[in-house]
Amino acid sequence: MVITGHWIDSSWKLRKRVSSFVRVPLPQRGVEIFVTIFKCLKEWGIENKIFTISVDNSSNKNMAIRLLKDTFSMSKKLVCGGNLFHVQCCAQVLNLVVQDGFRQTVNITEYIRESVEFMNCLDGRLLLFVDIVHQLQLSGRKLIHDCRARWNSTFGMFSCAVKF
Template identity: 70%
Template sequence: MVTTGHWIDSSWKLQKRVLSFVHIPPPRRGVEISDAIFKCLKEWGIENKIFTISVDNASNNDVAIRLLKDTFSMSKNLVCAGKLFHVRCCAHILNLMVQDGLSQIVDITDNIRESIEFVNRSDGRLLLFADIFKKVFPRFRDREPHYDCCPSEEDWVKVVKVCNILETFWATTQIISGSDYPTSNLFLQEIKRVKLVLDNGVNDEDDFIRAMVRKMKTKFDKHWGECNLLMAVAAILDPRQKMKAVEFYFPQLFPSNEAQENISKVTTVLFEFYDEYVAANDHDH
């Protein structure tokens, strides 16, 4: 398990360092993960300075974070009583959604990958492939008797449609995976982009695309059906967006009654966050 620390230094520069790289033997339950993280924080002397922890989406990670939250709560070191403590890795959620989408065309992608591997297995095939590059796979099949995984014309049409959808996921993953610049303030607008692609795909004329997108949308609703408080606060703290960020994006991400409820929830946490900050930095008391 690798643990990385992210912080802003005294010169207001975003910093990132690997804090530990340790082997956790099986069964790697939440309690072992929690112990390994806490040991690392103790060794660095930062156990009282942790704001939030971001992990992949796995049940053992959920348990680990719950245990850590309980530990930190005892010393009352968590901001907003731990409401902002656990953050699910956004890039991992996007990856899970993409895997769900690709599972719908696993036969096609297997054929395409096998076709590439087949051509690459010998220099003779590569030369032949280069010779007939236009309409290459069907013609290659005609000349190569052992090639039996040729994608059909319909397969290619499906792949192009899937690639158009996944392009948005790729772009969003690139943006929110950056570690040399702040990314949490970009979360709302990027997730809105993803939701728009999924909403459009649900009404696609192609049954195949509709089925694929429905599966991806289920994963989207599972992980982002609830308001992500930390990301919402980060968007508000971006001086270009402020409260307009949640007022604009929430009605597009949530049903109308939930949107207003979530805006109120975020506002409450923001004020709570501010009050704690003032109390911690009030040198007159």
């Protein structure tokens, strides 16, 4: 698990640093995640300076955040009564929205993936493809395959495929 801190310095500049890179053994239950985060905050001496925490939306992390919020609430150090303490990760929310949109185009996406795999799996096919691309004076040399779990990767595959 990577713990990253964001803060505003005395010059009002937004700063960011990796605070800790820790192995959390499986299964990663909420209590283990809570202990890991709290230990990191204590080591850095910032356990009473936390305004908000952003994590992806999983039950184990939600449990860890609840435990942290309860712990910090005891010292009455949470701003706005802790209403802003847990913020969903914007990147994950965006990823979920886009993945949901991709589910609407699942057939098209699969056809493009199959086409990319077909063209890239044999050197002969790839050489023929490159030759045709060169003859048509198109930019690029080959089709890009996506990583199914990353929407920006699928978008990249689509963008590349559209060129060809």
